[in-house]
Amino acid sequence: MRIISSAVAIAALLAAGAAAAHHGWGSYDASKTIVLDGPILESSYEFPHGEAIIELNGVRWTATLAPPSRMQSRGLAREDVAVGKRIKAEGYPSTVNKNEMRAERVTVGSRVIEMR
Numbered sequence: 857m858r859i860i861s862s863a864v865a866i867a868a869l870l871a872a873g874a875a876a877a878h879h880g881w882g883s884y885d886a887s888k889t890i891v892l893d894g895p896i897l898e899s900s901y902e903f904p905h906g907e908a909i910i911e912l913n914g915v916r917w918t919a920t921l922a923p924p925s926r927m928q929s930r931g932l933a934r935e936d937v938a939v940g941k942r943i944k945a946e947g948y949p950s951t952v953n954k955n956e957m958r959a960e961r962v963t964v965g966s967r968v969i970e971m972r
Contacts (some may be wrong), residue, residue: 884948884958892917892957893944901927901934908937908945908959918956919945922971932962932969947971 897916898909906921921927921937937943944963950956962969 883950883952885951886948888949889946890949890957891944891946892919893942895942896937896939899937899939901937906937908943910943910945915955918953919943919947919959919962920950920956921945921959921962926971927969930969930971931967932964932971936964936969937962 892910892912894910894912896908897911898907900907901924903924905923906927908919908921910917910919921932922930924934927933927937935941941964945957945959945961946963947958947960950958959971962971
């Protein structure tokens with residue numbers, strides 16, 4: 857019984873940690889649209905959502921992407937957001953983190969992928 861209780865407690869802690877690491881979409885200003893266009897310097901295609909670091913006018917920006925399952929279902933493959941690839945990300949600036957935006961739309965080559 858003690859082992860089961862410990863396993864349940866550990867599972868709850870892991871779930872809480874994952875939830876705390878993920879921030880809600882309410883921390884972005886949907887009244888302002890920004891566009892980042894350039895090569896990807898760093899990228900992540902991981903849960904809870906992907907990210908692409910893009911430099912624009914000497915400033916490094918984080919483009920917060922959709923969760924991997926949504927990116928895959930919408931046609932944005934891991935290879936599309938690999939380091940060195942050029943993308944255009946359109947979306948909303950963060951109200952919490954400087955130089956971060958939530959990408960609503962990503963253009964890779966001639967393909968436009970809606971993230972939401």
